[in-house]
Amino acid sequence: MSLAGRDRSVILRVAPEEARQFRSERHLMRNEYASQPWLVVIAPLMPRVLVADWSHQVIGRDWMIQTHLDGVPAPEQLGTYPRTAWPAFFRQMGTVARSVHDMRGPHFGPVGSPGHGTWSEAVITSLEEIAADLDGAGLDAADVRKVAAVAAHERAVLNEVTEPRLLTGDLWTVNVMLDAEAEEPTITGVLDMDRAWWGDPAADWTIRMALAKQDERVAFWETYGKRDRSPAVVWRSLVYEVRHLGAVRLERHRLGNAAGVKNTYDAVAAVLADLS
Numbered sequence: 001m002s003l004a005g006r007d008r009s010v011i012l013r014v015a016p017e018e019a020r021q022f023r024s025e026r027h028l029m030r031n032e033y034a035s036q037p038w039l040v041v042i043a044p045l046m047p048r049v050l051v052a053d054w055s056h057q058v059i060g061r062d063w064m065i066q067t068h069l070d071g072v073p074a075p076e077q078l079g080t081y082p083r084t085a086w087p088a089f090f091r092q093m094g095t096v097a098r099s100v101h102d103m104r105g106p107h108f109g110p111v112g113s114p115g116h117g118t119w120s121e122a123v124i125t126s127l128e129e130i131a132a133d134l135d136g137a138g139l140d141a142a143d144v145r146k147v148a149a150v151a152a153h154e155r156a157v158l159n160e161v162t163e164p165r166l167l168t169g170d171l172w173t174v175n176v177m178l179d180a181e182a183e184e185p186t187i188t189g190v191l192d193m194d195r196a197w198w199g200d201p202a203a204d205w206t207i208r209m210a211l212a213k214q215d216e217r218v219a220f221w222e223t224y225g226k227r228d229r230s231p232a233v234v235w236r237s238l239v240y241e242v243r244h245l246g247a248v249r250l251e252r253h254r255l256g257n258a259a260g261v262k263n264t265y266d267a268v269a270a271v272l273a274d275l276s
Helices: 028-045 074-081 083-101 119-136 142-153 205-210 217-223 231-254 258-275
Strands: 010-014 049-053 063-067 164-169 176-178 187-191 198-199
Touching: 010 083, 028 049, 028 063, 028 187, 063 164, 074 083, 074 176, 074 258, 083 164, 083 187, 083 205, 083 217, 119 142, 142 176, 142 258, 187 205, 198 205, 205 231, 205 258
Parallel strands: none
Antiparallel strands: 010 063, 049 063, 164 198, 176 187
């Protein structure tokens, strides 16, 4: 769409009706708006918010208008380059993630909420909210609750994380724009920071995806920095993985992907075996 007086397109984003929002995903648009000042380190890559309205007086939902990002979605553009060029892309991803994770915050939990005083409270609350959403969707949440109980019992390990850092929440290739004409993959934009929260950088979706395969993405660590492989970090990563899988289960259910939902149960069972 376009606005009068502007010569460039803009994006109108409209949130789902509140009754359709998962408890664990409530007011994501407001959370993204609240994160804008904290994401100043990557502001040149992000769309600017032109208008935001939570009053529900216009259309009965949260909505905002953002500037349109130039470029081509990375999933469409990256494959046009030879795989030998892909490490350049992942090095840029490492730089973006590092700059965000270096930002220190006032509390643990979503940026736009009052938050929590400890990291364990934020993680356990998130797991419990995901379990409640699974209940509401008619899905078995027992495995997620088991991990929440394990996390509560071992909260001291989670609370070794004492400094809230800014997490992107959902940043990976699908939320990145690339220059359509560059000779090598060149990031021109990042978007959809609605899941930004304060916590342990190792809990970020970006880190999870950077670790998912030993392929060209290993270049991510060249710019992001050395990985910590201590026992406590490894244990916490298992808890984080279940949180990710719980959110994935909800998303696959929303999309009607029954086989994908089923696969998450096997994946969580494997993590539970390692936790115990």
